[in-house]
Amino acid sequence: MKGLDKFIILIVLVGGIWLVLSSGKPNLHQITPEKMLSCINKQERCVSTDEVAKFIMGKDPSVILVDVRTEEEYKKFSLPGSINIPFDSVLNENFSSYVNQDIYKIIFYSNGNTLADKTWLVCRGLDYKNIYVMTGGLNEWVKTILRPVKPSDTESSDAFAMYEFRKGASKYFGGGGSDGTSSSVGAPAPSAPKGNKKKKAGGGCE
Amino acid sequence: MENKRNKYMNPYLAGFLIGLMMIFAYYYAGEGLGGSGAFKKVVISGVDAVNHDYAKNATYFASSVQEGSSSPLNSWLIFEVLGVIVGAIISAAYFGRLTFKIGKSPNITNKTRIIAAIAGGLLWGVGSQLGRGCTSGLIMSGMAVNAFSGYVGLAAVFGGGYLFAYFFRKLWI
Amino acid sequence: MGPLFPQELISEPVNLLIAFVIGTGFGIGLEAGGFTNTRKLAGVFYGYDFVVLKVFFTAAMTSAIGLFLMNNYGLIDIQLTFYPSTFWIPTLIAGLVMGLGFIVGGFCPGTSVCAAFTGKIDGMFFVGGVILGILGYSLSYDKIFKSLHLSGGMGKVNIADFLGISNGLFIFIVTVVAVVAFVIVTKIQKKVNSKDPVPAIEELGL
Structure with a gap:
C-alpha cells in the first residue's frame, strides 16, 4: 500500500477510535438539564405515540403510563390505564415506589414535552431505571392517534402504512376515525408545545 | 507526457471525498446522497405530463402530483444529481476522458454490451423502487446513519453480485 | 444545529444550491475514482479490480464516523434526519x-x-x-x-440498537473489518492479475 492509502486509512481508524471514546455516558450530576437532554440519545428516552397506542391496545402488562399533569387535568382527560403522579409529587415516597424500580417500563406524558421531560430528568438524575417520555405528549396523541391526517408527501408507503395503523387506533380510542370530526372524548386542546418546528425531511433515494 | 486518461484518483481519497459530501448532505439537508431517486422524479413528472388524470389516481404517483404541489423536479435530489453530472464532466475533462466510448470486455460485441446494459438498467429500475433506493440512497446513505436497511441492502446487492458473477463472467473477463 | 433544512434554519433555494454543490463533489469523486469505467466496477466480482470496494467502504465509514462524532458533540441530531x-x-x-x-x-x-x-x-x-x-x-x-x-x-431500525451495542462500537467494528478487507483484497488483486492477467483495463475498458 502506498503512503496516501495508509494515511487515509489511519485517519478513518483514528476517527473510529475517537468515536468510541466520545460516546461514553456523560456525568449526569454535573451538567445542566438542557445539556443532559441534548447529550442523551433520544432513542433511549422517547417513545412515540404510536408505540404507546400499541401498548395500550395490546394491554401490555409491563408498561405503566404515568400522567404527570395536575389531578384536575388528569380527571378531565387521560390515556386509558394511566396513573396520575403530578410532577411535584414525583419524589413523594408513596409515588417514588412506583417509579423507582426496574421491572416495568414507565412512560411519562404531559400535554406537551416539557413537563414530562422535566420529570424524566429528575428521575434520571436519581438514577431510576426504565423511564421514558411519550414524544409530543397529549398534543401529539390527539394529532397522530385521535385525528390522524392522511399523508400527502412523497414518502408515501411508510406514511400510508402508519396512517392505516393510526386510523385503526383512532377507532379503538374513540377518536372519530380519519377526518377532522370532533373527537368524542373531551380531549384537551392544550397550547402547542414550544420549540422549533421540526419538519421531517423526505425523499432519499426512493 | 503520459496520457492522463487512464489515471484515477486514489480510491481511498475518492471515498473520503464522497464521505465528506455525505456528511454535508446530512448536515444541511437532513438526507443522504441518492441516485435512483432523481430517476423516479423524472419518471413521475413525465407520466404526469403525458396523462395527469392517470397520475393523480395511481397510488404510486398520487402523492407527488396533486394540484398545487410543486413539481417533483423541484427537489433536492434533482439538484444533487445535476451537480453529479457537472462534477463528473469536470473530472472527466480534467483527466481527458470526455469522449464517446463503449466500456466493455474485448471478447464481446458492442451489441451484446448494449443489450446487457439495457437489461441491467431495467433490473436496477425495478430493484431500486422495490428496495427504496440504490447503492447510494439505500446502502451508502443507510450505512452512514447505521440504518438496518442499509446493511440488508449491502448484503443483498453484493451477495447477489457474487452469486450471479460466475454466470456472466464472459461479459467482463 | 444540524440538520439545518429540516429545522428550517436555511431556506429552500439555499438548500437546493447546496444540493448542487454537494452533488458536484459527489460526481467528481465518482468519476475520478473510476466509477464510469464498467470494467473497473465489475472487477470487484472477479477479483481483478477492487476499486468499488475501496471507494465505497471508505465513503460509508467516513460519513458514519463523521456523522456520529457530530451527533455526540451536539452538532447534528441524527434523529431529525431522513432516517431510512x-x-x-x-x-x-x-x-x-x-x-x-x-x-x-x-x-x-x-x-x-x-x-x-x-x-x-x-x-x-x-x-x-x-x-x-x-x-x-x-x-x-x-x-x-x-x-x-x-x-x-x-x-426506523438502527442496526447497533438491533444488535444491542453502541453506535460508536458498531461503526468501529465495521471500520476495522473494512480495513482488514482492504489489505486482503489488495493481495488478492495482485495475485489474480499476476497469475491470469485480465487484459489491462486501461487498454480495453474505456
Missing part, C-alpha cells in the same frame, strides 16, 4: 435483483449518470433501461408490487 425505514423483505429481494443488474449491466444508477454524461454510450443505454424499469414498476405497482413493497416493515 427498514422493510427487510422487499429490500432483500430488491438487493438480489440489483446485484444481478450490477453484474449484467455493469453500473448502478448513480454511476450510470456519470458515465452517460461523460460519453459512455453503454451508460446512456443503461440510463434508458433504468427509466424504463422505474416506469414499468410504477405502472404495475397497484397490480403487482404493492403488497410486496409494504411487507416486512420494521420501522
